[in-house]
Amino acid sequence: MYSYISGELAEVNEDTIVVDNHGIGYECHVPKSVIYQLPAIGDRVKIYTYLYVREDAMQLFGFRTKEELELFQLLIGVNGIGPKGALAVLGVLSAQDLKFAILAEDAKAIATAPGIGSKTAQRVIIDLKDKIDQIAPAGISGVTPLAGGSQVKSDVIDAMTSLGYSASEALRAMEGMEIRDDDRVEVILKEVLRKMSFL
Numbered sequence: 001m002y003s004y005i006s007g008e009l010a011e012v013n014e015d016t017i018v019v020d021n022h023g024i025g026y027e028c029h030v031p032k033s034v035i036y037q038l039p040a041i042g043d044r045v046k047i048y049t050y051l052y053v054r055e056d057a058m059q060l061f062g063f064r065t066k067e068e069l070e071l072f073q074l075l076i077g078v079n080g081i082g083p084k085g086a087l088a089v090l091g092v093l094s095a096q097d098l099k100f101a102i103l104a105e106d107a108k109a110i111a112t113a114p115g116i117g118s119k120t121a122q123r124v125i126i127d128l129k130d131k132i133d134q135i136a137p138a139g140i141s142g143v144t145p146l147a148g149g150s151q152v153k154s155d156v157i158d159a160m161t162s163l164g165y166s167a168s169e170a171l172r173a174m175e176g177m178e179i180r181d182d183d184r185v186e187v188i189l190k191e192v193l194r195k196m197s198f199l
Helices: 064-074 083-092 093-101 116-129 151-162 167-173 183-194
Strands: 004-012 014-021 025-028 044-053 056-062
Touching: 004 025, 014 044, 014 116, 025 044, 025 056, 044 064, 056 064, 056 083, 064 083, 064 116, 083 093, 093 116, 093 167, 116 167, 151 167, 167 183
Parallel strands: none
Antiparallel strands: 004 014, 004 044, 014 025, 044 056
C-alpha cells in the first residue's frame, strides 16, 4: 500500500519513529540500526515502508534502504520469524552482514539477534540461501554460497573459523577473489589473512 514515506522526522523513540508528511504523523517500527542512521529531528527523511496487517492491528515498518525492506520481507516469510524477529535480526546485522552470514551458513551471527535461537537461525539460512541472490548488491555479487563454491574456499573458511573468525567474516574477506579448485589452501589463506588486517 505504501512504498515509502518522505517528510520531516518528527519523533525518534526506542524502536519507532514518526515521520510528518503534510501534517499527518506516520509511526514506523524500525530496526535499532536505523535509529543510528537518522538525521536530526526536524530534517527531511525518506523511509521505505511495509504495512503489516493482522486482525487486531495494522503496523507500519520502516527502513532506510529498499534492500533492508526486501530482506525484512524475506525474513518474515521464514517460519517462526515474525516482524519483531525480523526487526531484531536487522537491528544487529546490517543488510550486507546478514547476506554474508546466510551465504557463509553462519548461524551464530544470526542467532546474536534477541529472540532468535540457533534452530531459527538455521531455518533462516535454509529458507533464504537460494533467495538472497535476488537482492544481492554489487558488493557481494561475486560471492557464491558454500554449497556451490570450491573445496578450496570451504577449506579456507574452516581454517579461518579455527583461528577464531566467523564464517561470514571469512567469506567477506574472500569477496572478489578469484579462487580456483587447483589453488593451494595455504596461499589463499595467507591472502585472506592479509586482507583481514585491512578490513
